[in-house]
Amino acid sequence: MSMQRQPDSGEIVMIRLAKQAMKFSAGHFTIFSASERERLHGHNFTVEVDIEARMLGNGMCFDYGLYKDRVIALCRELNEWMLLPTRSPYLRIEEAGEQVLAHFAGQVIPFLRRDVRLLPLENITLEELARWFLERLAEDPQTLREHAVVAIEVRVFSGPGQSAGRRMVMPQ
Numbered sequence: 001m002s003m004q005r006q007p008d009s010g011e012i013v014m015i016r017l018a019k020q021a022m023k024f025s026a027g028h029f030t031i032f033s034a035s036e037r038e039r040l041h042g043h044n045f046t047v048e049v050d051i052e053a054r055m056l057g058n059g060m061c062f063d064y065g066l067y068k069d070r071v072i073a074l075c076r077e078l079n080e081w082m083l084l085p086t087r088s089p090y091l092r093i094e095e096a097g098e099q100v101l102a103h104f105a106g107q108v109i110p111f112l113r114r115d116v117r118l119l120p121l122e123n124i125t126l127e128e129l130a131r132w133f134l135e136r137l138a139e140d141p142q143t144l145r146e147h148a149v150v151a152i153e154v155r156v157f158s159g160p161g162q163s164a165g166r167r168m169v170m171p172q
C-alpha cells in the first residue's frame, strides 16, 4: 500500500537565481572618507538572488520566473551608466543643465547628464548596490506575501570572487 504523501505546503525552500543575464556594466568610484576616493573606473557587475519561501502545494513555491525577469530588468536599469550616490556624506551632486557636477574634497568632477544615473545610496559600493536591488525587489509587500516569501538575499559581484550580500527578512 503506497503511503499517502503529505502535501509539503508550508515547508521553507530556497530558490537561487544566478542567471548569466543578471549583469550590468557601470562606472563608479568608492569614497573612503572626506578626502579619499578611488579613481573613476568600471566593472562588469553580476547579481545573485536567494529567495526563501514556503511551499504552496503542487510541488512548488512561487513561480520564480517573475523574480528572474525582475532582477534582469533591474540590471538593465543600471547598465552602461556612471553611477553616483546622492546620499554620500562626502559628495555633493549639482545638476547644472546638461552637466552633473560632483563636488568632492574641494574638487569638481564634471559629467554629462546623459551619462549619469543618480542612486539614493550613501556610496556606490557592493553593499549599497545590494541594498538597491533588495529594496527594489521588496517594493511590493502584498505580492511577496502572496508568494509566501520569507526572506530575500541579494549578492552583488564586482568580478569573480568579490561580492557583498544583503538580506531582508519579510514581516510575516
Ligand SMILES: Nc1nc2c(c(=O)[nH]1)N=C([C@H](O)[C@H](O)COP(=O)(O)OP(=O)(O)OP(=O)(O)O)CN2
Pocket (backbone or CB within 6 Å): 029, 030, 038, 043, 124, 125, 126, 127, 158, 159, 162, 164
Ligand atoms: N567594503 C567595500 N570595500 C571596497 C569596495 C566595496 O564595494 N565595498 N569596492 C572597492 C573597489 O571599488 C573595487 O574593489 C575596485 O575594484 P578592484 O578590486 O580594484 O578591481 P577588480 O574588481 O578588477 O579586482 P582585482 O582584484 O583587481 O582583480 C574597494 N573596496
